[in-house]
Amino acid sequence: MQKLIEKATTLMEALPYIRRFAGKTIVIKYGGHAMADEALKESFALDVILLKSLGINPVVVHGGGPQINETLKRYGIVSEFVRGMRVTDAATMAVVEMVLTGQVNKDVVGYLNQHGGRAVGLSGKDGNLLLCKKLLQEVKQEDGCVELVDIGYVGDVVKVNQELIQTLEHGKFLPVIAPVGVGEQGESYNINADLVAGKVAGALKAEKLILLTDVAGVKNQAGELLTSISLDDVPALIDNGTITGGMIPKVTCCVDALREGVKKAHIVDGRVLHAVLLEIFTDVGVGTEIQK
Ligand SMILES: Nc1ncnc2c1ncn2[C@@H]1O[C@H](COP(=O)(O)OP(=O)(O)O)[C@@H](O)[C@H]1O
Numbered sequence: 001m002q003k004l005i006e007k008a009t010t011l012m013e014a015l016p017y018i019r020r021f022a023g024k025t026i027v028i029k030y031g032g033h034a035m036a037d038e039a040l041k042e043s044f045a046l047d048v049i050l051l052k053s054l055g056i057n058p059v060v061v062h063g064g065g066p067q068i069n070e071t072l073k074r075y076g077i078v079s080e081f082v083r084g085m086r087v088t089d090a091a092t093m094a095v096v097e098m099v100l101t102g103q104v105n106k107d108v109v110g111y112l113n114q115h116g117g118r119a120v121g122l123s124g125k126d127g128n129l130l131l132c133k134k135l136l137q138e139v140k141q142e143d144g145c146v147e148l149v150d151i152g153y154v155g156d157v158v159k160v161n162q163e164l165i166q167t168l169e170h171g172k173f174l175p176v177i178a179p180v181g182v183g184e185q186g187e188s189y190n191i192n193a194d195l196v197a198g199k200v201a202g203a204l205k206a207e208k209l210i211l212l213t214d215v216a217g218v219k220n221q222a223g224e225l226l227t228s229i230s231l232d233d234v235p236a237l238i239d240n241g242t243i244t245g246g247m248i249p250k251v252t253c254c255v256d257a258l259r260e261g262v263k264k265a266h267i268v269d270g271r272v273l274h275a276v277l278l279e280i281f282t283d284v285g286v287g288t289e290i291q292k
């Protein structure tokens, strides 16, 4: 917290930001890698709880890719990724649901509450929060044609039950969402956590979407940080191979969220202590802003 006050200079300087965001929703995607370090976990919990106590409404969507990998390894299940999405067969889905909803979600809720929060854990199945259909992943072939590839129980969110989130917000609770969705037949879907954060932010018309990750932000091919990119530039950056792997769903979901009415979208370095507060309460920002 001391660091925050130093960076924001004084609390007085934070006041305009507090006024600007009071009563507004900020959706924060908490990445799997940023959960590995105790100091980062604590700084994240303190940031989110401080926002809530200032009358701002944070909604947390967590990932858990590394934790899923670890458990899959123990079960001897090998998984592969297509453009940042895990190919998910039935056995993998069972592990994904167990790890995300049973382990990671409760872990995040637990330490938020330990630090004084009123966090409530949800998966997309609770109250039909995240209704899904099967996602067919677009893969560009060598001839330039786009093929739709079936990658198993991977979901695309077709509807967010925002009423459930708003009910919790009005009750001063802090929603913490695991990226597992439900299909029309009650089947479970594995959803990329960035995609969930973008859809939730879009449905809530959030003031800000912040995706915490394990790099400084979006980088160019020389490895330099791009502090801001226009959403119109995103397709070319993916096509020319600048943005690859797990960064693809991140930038794509920022673009979709902005188009759905989210005011600002940021990809932020989750390895920096108090990254959330630095992003919200200073003009410097940390990471990359995707701009309309
Ligand atoms: N242009 C790019 N700039 C930064 N990172 C990129 C870029 N293209 C691909 N990446 C990769 O995307 C990764 C972030 O995605 P991912 O591993 O899914 O993160 P998280 O676990 O935080 O969701 C980075 O660690 C990096 O390896």
Ligand SMILES: CC(=O)N[C@@H](CCC(=O)OP(=O)(O)O)C(=O)O
Pocket: 030, 031, 032, 033, 062, 063, 064, 065, 066, 068, 084, 085, 086, 096, 154, 155, 179, 190, 191, 192, 193, 194, 246
């Ligand atoms: C479909 C898909 O890829 N789902 C992700 C869900 C977890 C996630 O997104 O976690 P991170 O944000 O930590 O990467 C997965 O199975 O890893």
